[in-house]
Amino acid sequence: MADVLVGDVMWRRKKGSALEDALPRGSWFDGFPELRGRDGLGDLVIEVDQLEAVLTGILGLDDRQLAVATRAVDTQFAEVDAELRKAGSAAAVDELRAYVQRLRDAYEEYVAERTPGD
DSSP: OEEEEETTEEEEEOOOOHHHHHSOSSOGGGGOHHHHTSTTOHHHHHHHHHHHHHHHHHTTOOHHHHHHHHHHHHHHHHHHHHHHHHSOOOHHHHHHHHHHHHHHHHHHHHHHHHSOOO
């Protein structure tokens, strides 16, 4: 739990999962507008935006729905990885790679927490 001061009132806010914390409010590209307009990165922008949407969509699913949704998430990670291989190695692209890895780690942790042990 985290304390949040709103006006004169202190509220307790439940801490979200690592996945919830890793996902930005809006698109990751909002912080890197030069990448959004860069030639050759249009497909990468689309794939990352779709990845963020798919990851947001799995939050709160029941266990059966989550099991089905993981296939879509895994497919989207593969699409992003393919586009990242084409993107080169500019500093902002390297930051994007690190961001995608944080999302992957948080997603794997989220699924592990929600999946019953074998």
